[in-house]
Amino acid sequence: MAISRGPQAFPRNEYLRRLSLVKSEMADRDISVLVVSDQHNITYLTGYTARSAYVPQALVVAADEEEPVFILRRMDAPAALHQCFMSRDKIIGYPEELIAHPSKDGYDAVVDYLQAAGLEKHGIGIEQYNLSTLTVDKLKRRLASTRFVDCTKMVTWVRLVKSDFEIEVMREAAAISDAAIARAAEVLRPGVREADACAEIASTLIRGVNGKPGTRLEEIVMCTSPRTGTCHIPWSEDILREGSQVNIEVAGSRHGYCAALMRTYSIGTPSDRLRRVHDIQLEGLEAALQAVQPGATCSDVANAFYRTIEGKGLKKESRCGYAQGIGWTEPTASLRDGDLTALKPNMTFHLMLGNWIDEDFGYVISETFRVTPSGVEVLTRAPRQIYVIS
Amino acid sequence: MAISRGPQAFPRNEYLRRLSLVKSEMADRDISVLVVSDQHNITYLTGYTARSAYVPQALVVAADEEEPVFILRRMDAPAALHQCFMSRDKIIGYPEELIAHPSKDGYDAVVDYLQAAGLEKHGIGIEQYNLSTLTVDKLKRRLASTRFVDCTKMVTWVRLVKSDFEIEVMREAAAISDAAIARAAEVLRPGVREADACAEIASTLIRGVNGKPGTRLEEIVMCTSPRTGTCHIPWSEDILREGSQVNIEVAGSRHGYCAALMRTYSIGTPSDRLRRVHDIQLEGLEAALQAVQPGATCSDVANAFYRTIEGKGLKKESRCGYAQGIGWTEPTASLRDGDLTALKPNMTFHLMLGNWIDEDFGYVISETFRVTPSGVEVLTRAPRQIYVIS
Structure with a gap:
């Protein structure tokens, strides 16, 4: 039949x-x-x-x-x-x-x-x-x-400029990413094996939220001390410990469309260094989002971030993100110095501010956003904090 | 540092x-x-x-x-x-x-x-x-x-011939596949959303067994009525129902090495047609495994399967599997008619006997095996049955 x-x-x-x-x-x-x-x-x-x-x-x-x-x-x-x-x-x-x-x-x-x-x-x-x-x-x-x-x-x-239909699907994907980041905060505990915590995060990415499941499971990145200086490693077989830092990157997926999201977790009190990096990066994130408006360039957004953090003595070597939609990264417009692509309404980007500072120390934060007729809509909504597990 | x-x-x-x-x-x-x-x-x-x-x-x-x-x-x-x-x-x-x-x-x-x-x-x-x-x-x-x-x-x-080290890692991966197939039998129930069942399967693939977690999550294929004639679709948003058939393909992964496994589930009594196809395919599976020994060719193994099922009036259009190891399919030796690759000890294959008979009806069963000096070792060990959920 x-x-x-x-x-x-x-x-x-x-x-x-x-x-x-x-x-x-x-x-x-x-x-x-x-x-x-x-x-x-x-x-x-x-x-x-x-x-x-x-x-x-x-x-x-x-x-x-x-x-x-x-x-x-x-x-x-x-x-x-x-x-x-x-x-x-x-x-x-x-x-x-x-x-x-x-x-x-x-x-x-x-x-x-x-x-x-x-x-x-x-x-x-x-x-x-x-x-x-x-x-x-x-x-x-x-x-x-x-x-x-x-x-x-x-x-x-x-594909760079989305329709309203596509934006709606990306909002659904973003809500799934938010839920996965929140779930991580519940399951990352001292004594828990990284793989077991990750199993719960994966489960959330598939179950989804609001009656809308994830339709595919994208790669989950979980880089835990002593691997926070790496960016594309999955979970390990290690047991989480007091003092561990965990950098997570996830992307909810709906009908092929991804909305990526990164957050940093600290099991126990964050170090002064981690706190300081977070504060500076957060300021840079806000500056980058403020630079988003139709007619501004990808380069403008990236440089708003770079300028802000460099004013505070921090550097980030890699680009600040990329166009995003079907299959996670769209290999076109890039939030990097010198990319003169002009922003238009309904372009969507992963503002990816992971900063791998030393071989053994990195920090991650990101948002998925769309350009609106007057500025920016941030699709991901997880609190912009270091998630402290106490 | x-x-x-x-x-x-x-x-x-x-x-x-x-x-x-x-x-x-x-x-x-x-x-x-x-x-x-x-x-x-x-x-x-x-x-x-x-x-x-x-x-x-x-x-x-x-x-x-x-x-x-x-x-x-x-x-x-x-x-x-x-x-x-x-x-x-x-x-x-x-x-x-x-x-x-x-x-x-x-x-x-x-x-x-x-x-x-x-x-x-x-x-x-x-x-x-x-x-x-x-x-x-x-x-x-x-x-x-x-x-x-x-x-x-x-x-x-x-890569085709594995070392004993690699075989051991594939045994670990196969045990994870077995656990995922067993977990599916626990969670596939009428009234359960496909995505929620799949979340549990994914979780098992990551948690692993015997203290050895999966080190990566490979694609999970879950093709449920009316999609059992498809082979590479993930879970849907549908609710499982009495009478649903579910075809599952998973692969546990250890250090990049996969051991794939397929089984068919029936929620409620299987149809006569499904039973008959299963019986014939099982006979074909056993004939194929009996044909495995050093010096036999990939073609010999495939034809042992084809000959057996064709003798019972069933056909399978696609090949019977492929070399397997890092990254799931190794695009080299293929269990197909005419592939004259001679089997050697420690070659590993996914004997993939999925048979998509009509657009709206297919059946799946498979094993991951290695060639031994005298015959075959089947690495996956899930019961060779239709999993009937009653």
Whole structure:
């Protein structure tokens, strides 16, 4: 029997709006076909969130077709039928024999489709950033007369400004992040194994809040003394102790959209150094948020932070954050010195102020925010404090 | 202060053994330098498991140096110092300004290192499968006189045969998978939201068993009626009901090593169809395991399964599994018709017998096994049953 279409996170018109923005970019680049390989861009344009990107799959957007065509492994076609907004005939499953085949793969099916649909005569955009050189070689060999245009990050840049629908989903994700940070404050205790505390945080990220569960579990970062100078390590097998500091980064997830959040915990009284760093960083955080308004640049926001903390004798070597949405980090606009991307309403960022000061000492705080017509809305709402466990 | 070296999952000699196998492959290919980009290959050769592969990083293995050099984002260098077996001077952090830079990235730091170390005069192996065409273009442009050799999956193939140390870690991972499957049988109940059941499964995967927690949470697949015909969807927001079927795939993880496991649950009495499919698949599973012995091929194992179920009127379109270890699927040997890879002791596979028969009906069962000198050891031990929730 045919699989039913599942509940849709967004109305059809929302996907058509996104596609029309992409088609406009395609026209600017004089291409009438776009092959989208980036899994997050595919989610954006279709609603597909199943985890099948470890094998080749591609979405073909044709300028003169309303709906795109999704070519993926046959095994995963039912998931696409269930999740995507398109009609059934726009989902094409390629044969299982292409999996782990010695010389062919799913991109051979993509080429077959482009040829059968007569699309290979047009200029075709591809996302070279997401394609291995072996795949690009295959495309150029099998479609020798096609004019290929590199459209790396073209769709990703379209994703930068969210719709109100997307903002609402990110608010839901942010509420889940808040709940996970609050749960951490309940379970981080001396004598508790890091893994056991993390199990509770993970559980909260999945259960969600307000009747809205997390729809995926993103990486949980938990860097505990003596590892607070690291930033991307998960929990360890250690037992938490009086005097331990714990840096946590989580991201609630709804329909692929993330809203990340970092907070620092101290089991027992924080050291003077930690207190001082927190006070300075908090001032920097507030200065950065005050700098957010349409027309200001990413660089302005970052420099408001840098200027504030440097005035107090603290430095942060890394950037202050990045555009955020589907799949956590969007690799486009960056809250860094020199990024002159102008802020627009409904852009969303993770203002990521983790500061790894020494090899063995770091401090984290962050917020997820959106740009509003007049300033900023901070989507995450956890108290901006060192969480002291006493 | 300097960060301390953390507890090591494997002794130094184990890493040197792995490196000597890789260096032998390098000699066969007439290269004296290898640039490893695949994050799982980096884990294999160093012990590094932090989640920083979303920005460029590379391990440089030189034939005449005992220890490799790891070049990664400065922010992540402390994690490498903490986790890797190498001495401090083998960890090189590249400047934060290369992150989200408009024209440069971490591979510029890799090129700088190769030049400074005088290694660009040698033949250099690269993993083209893992590199975007933009990166390969950069390497060839900046190192115009270097002879590059594609070593796609060369290290991955070395990973295929595990050491006894690795097998022990996979046994620990398998025990965690067993515990998660057992926990699912306790929490899948009519009236329970899928997400809430999944939160408990996730929690078990992190808490682990026998004092050994999971060290990372891998994707959890939970495909419930009417989605049992899909294979890579996570939990939904639905409430479980009498008559629901639930297909679960989990993988306990220890130090990066996974041991995957699938089981099917029925809330209430299973349908006759489900019972019949289970009985046939179980017979096929046993036939496949009986075919496992050194010298048999991957194809032999797959065909033992196919032959058995086809004799009973059932078909399975997809392959019967894949090599397994660091990062779940190892993209090398595949339990498929025509894969003539000969089994050797201490190869490990996920015998993945998920069978998605119709768009709206599938059944799953699997085991993680290792090849022994005389046959097979099944590492996962959950009962081979439909878990009936009554």
